[in-house]
Amino acid sequence: MFVLVNLKTYPCDPVAVAEAAADVAADTxxxxxxxxxxxxxxxxxDALAGSDAEPFAQHVDPVPxxxxxxHALAETLADAGAVGTLCNHSERRLRLDRIDGAVDAADRTGLETVVCGNTPTQxxxxxxxxxxxxxxxxxxxxxxGTPVSxxxxxIVEDAVAAVAAVDPDVDVFCGAGISTGDDVVAARELGAEGVLLASGVAKADDPRAALTDLVEPL
Ligand SMILES: O=C[C@H](O)COP(=O)(O)O
Structure with a gap:
């Protein structure tokens, strides 16, 4: 399973979360x-250097x-260490042509792409x-805090089926309200290959404990 933690603009310490992620990634x-x-x-x-945890960007723009x-230029994100990027998050929507261009921009620089949508159809x-x-x-x-799973x-099972019908090589993640290991296991049982979450870690009093709980049953 892929556990992708989006810190959004929450007032957390991103380096502390990254250090916790690096430690937790070593044992899962x-x-x-x-x-x-x-x-x-x-x-x-820098905080993730040498660890198994990975830096991602929250957004990329379809610009040269x-x-x-x-704009968020793919080359700059990659130079800053990102190995992948979100795109079209619910809080950062793009038009269809811009999503298409953003995926192309990410491909141009080798960034992995995770494109978000509200529904299985999207x-x-x-x-x-x-x-x-x-x-x-x-x-x-x-x-x-109410898990989609x-x-x-x-919505998760329908998304898995709908995406498989279009391109079985595209992984399906689910997100919204995921905050515990049980939520991640439930997502996996519904066919998801990863989870996208934010507040469960970014707003946690102890992000390390939150991350540990998320991956412990996997
Ligand atoms: O990018 C993360 C998702 O929007 C889910 O956020 P959440 O885990 O706070 O519900």
Missing amino acids: EARIAVAPEAADLRAVT PGSSTG VAAAAALGPDAVAVEPPELIGT AADPD
């Missing part, structure tokens, strides 16, 4: 990644180097654009 078969704000990416990369003010459409993975997240459950298991 699960793949762990941390996606900080772009300005914190290099510090997180040059006259693109205020992630199936995203799968047609050739990302490495898609993540289905019902927005109404994001940040609630329990509140709306059909």
Whole structure:
């Protein structure tokens, strides 16, 4: 399972979370990644150096180097250490043509891509654009602590089936409200190959304990 921790803009210490992720990754078969704000990416990369945990970006724009003010350039993200990036997160939506271009930009620099969508139909459409993975997240459950795997298991199973029909090589993750190891196991049993989560770690009093709990049953 892939446990992808998006720190969003939560007021947590991204380096402390990364150090915890590095420690936890040493004792699990699960793949762990941390996606900080772009300005914190290099510090997180440094904190993860030599560990099995990986730095991810939260967003990439479909722009080339040059006259693109205020954008997240794939080359800069890769130079800062990112090995992959989210795209089209519910809190950072893109038009379809921009998602297509963002996946191309990530491919240009070797960044792995996880394209988000609200519904099975949306992630199936995203799968047609050739990302490495898609993540289905019902927005109404994001940040609630109510896991999608329990509140709306059909959305996960339907996303897995819909994406397999488009491109079986695209992995399917699920997110929203995932915060415990039981939630991750439930997601795996529904067919997901990873989870995308944020508040369960970023808002935890002890991020290390939260990460440990997430991967302990895997
Ligand atoms: O990127 C993460 C998702 O939006 C889920 O957020 P959450 O774990 O706080 O519900």
